[in-house]
Amino acid sequence: MFDIVGARPHVWRIVIFVVGLLTLFLFFDPIGFASSSMDSIANRGPGNADTLTHIVMFQFKSDADPAAIDVACARMMSLKDHCVAQNSKFPYIKSLTGGKDNSNEKLQHGATHAFVVQFSNADDRNYYVERDPAHQAFKQEIEPLVEKTTVLDYTNGKFT
Incomplete structure (x- = not known):
């Protein structure tokens, strides 16, 4: 002993x-x-349990000018700073990342570019999608370039 x-x-x-x-x-x-809680494990990673993630995938038209696509993508990335809350006039997008597809899985179904936008809550996402003037103007600007848009939203850690 x-x-x-x-x-x-x-x-x-x-x-x-x-x-x-x-x-x-x-x-x-x-x-x-x-x-030991599965809920706390599910909520690890970017954001917290209320973080709402908005994924946007674009299939640009085959005849779209590559320079115009570059400008459109730069404009999309700039929305993080240009989308401001109606009351405070401060940016409300938590994060925005994106880029051109480089997967070799061949499961893109035509999508060539993807963007991931994170919001603190559903109200911010709803304002962005439905009323934000900067986002509405962006959608109109890129409409002539886009063949198809796919959007998927989810709340972090919620699977049912």
């Missing part, structure tokens, strides 16, 4: 260090060590 009373000082330092480290990990839970 281990003689606690007769232990050397360096052994005590090691024991105290290990206990302190374990306490920190359990208290601060930096890697989710103490989490």
Whole structure:
């Protein structure tokens, strides 16, 4: 057995260090060590449980000018700064990423470019889709270039 009373000082330092480290990990839970709930696991990743993700995929017309497509994509990316809340006049899009397809799976069904827009909640998404002047103008601008648009929205961690 281990003689606690007769232990050397360096052994005590090691024991105290290990206990302190374990306490920190359990208290601060930096890697989710103490989490056991599937809900908390599902909500890890970008955003929180209320984050609404809006995915847009464009199939541009085959005769669309590549320079015009580049301009359209740049305009789409700029919506993060140009879409502002009606009351506050501050941008409300949490994040916006996008790019040209580079998949080798051959499952694009014609889509050539995709964008992922994240909102804090459904109200922000609804304003963006239905009323935001910058977004409405963008949709009209790119209409002549687009053959097909596919949109999918979801709330982070909700599967039913």
